[in-house]
Amino acid sequence: MARQLFELAGADPARLFSPYCWRIRMALAHKGLPFESVVWHLTQKDVLRPHRSEKVPVLVDGETSVSDSWAIANYLEDTYSDRPSLFGGAGGRAMARMLNSWSDVMVGQIAPFILADIHAQLAPEDQDYFRYSREKATGTTLEQARTGREERVANLRRWLHPLRMTLRSQPFVGGAAPNYADYIMFGPFQWARVTSPFELLAADDPIHAWRETMLDAFDGMARGTPLAGRS
């Protein structure tokens, strides 16, 4: 197939878990563009070298390679402008930039709770690299980082309040129907859901209900991913 998406997976190649890859997986489905998923592991830097990237997602679309989720989303919007819009116009594209930044910070807010669980489900050859790089970046061990997470998750839930307020006012971040703003926000939740049994959200949180809807989108594409630590 002429269109390929390089995506991060765990030891189980079906367990796709990168928050950034999930943004693009959903964006491709939104545009109705079929693609071949190419499983990638963290230490396979060589594989991406021809595409001038060290990280996924990388989209190869015919002769074109694009890396970085924000660049890929913009490429898809511009190249397939006759298909359903990801941004809903120029204003949406600009404002999605800030939502994207907020979601990137969200990844850092969630990370301490789940890094040890991510480690446990990685491909064996990725585990040492992951532990070394993450412990160096955070200045703590993966196991220490999650200490007291049952109590500390209250801070995350407070931090998420702007998203909660939005979803009390309208069905999706993108308005009446989901668009890239929703895929931006969904990525970190899917990352956590696929890699860790730890529940980030209270059952009565409007964000929880929205996440359920996102899991059902595109014929349950995200719901079908195998989960770590659960049968």
Next chain:
Amino acid sequence: MARQLFELAGADPARLFSPYCWRIRMALAHKGLPFESVVWHLTQKDVLRPHRSEKVPVLVDGETSVSDSWAIANYLEDTYSDRPSLFGGAGGRAMARMLNSWSDVMVGQIAPFILADIHAQLAPEDQDYFRYSREKATGTTLEQARTGREERVANLRRWLHPLRMTLRSQPFVGGAAPNYADYIMFGPFQWARVTSPFELLAADDPIHAWRETMLDAFDGMARGTPLAGRS
């Protein structure tokens, strides 16, 4: 004049300081719509009763009264759709909802640092009400709330990181030129600037440079407001 904006002021009626009123003041300028500013004080609930509101901003546009900054922005966009757009399309309007929620939370993040300074510049008849209601809501005195603000402002600056990342990527939250997304974000900064000498931002912060640009917008409309605690 047929168009009036009720705006919160301090003891000096020229010192307009509500973050929500500033959103609308900028939105009206963006649309090129002249208006008469009606100075309002916190305890003048009676004045707003004919407009079915207890808070400002309230926009009176001919026969129509609209309260709540989000509702007013949407009213302006729909009613004056032939004028420069506030949202840049349907996607921008939806995503601005979340930026609006984030900015509302920002008001709460900034409040502890400046509430005592706000109190000092209020109209005398507003001071008791302000102190009572804010101390009840926060569970602390206005003076205690600002204790150690020189150190604690580092937390606010970290919290603002999504806005900083955005302004490193593009000139305005709304893209190449300011739109309502920028007025949403500017409101809390102008609120703090007008009421308190305490500086929220480091001089080399991209948010600082953006704020300067916003102060220059519309012939320096926001820069012209008299500042408390400074001559």
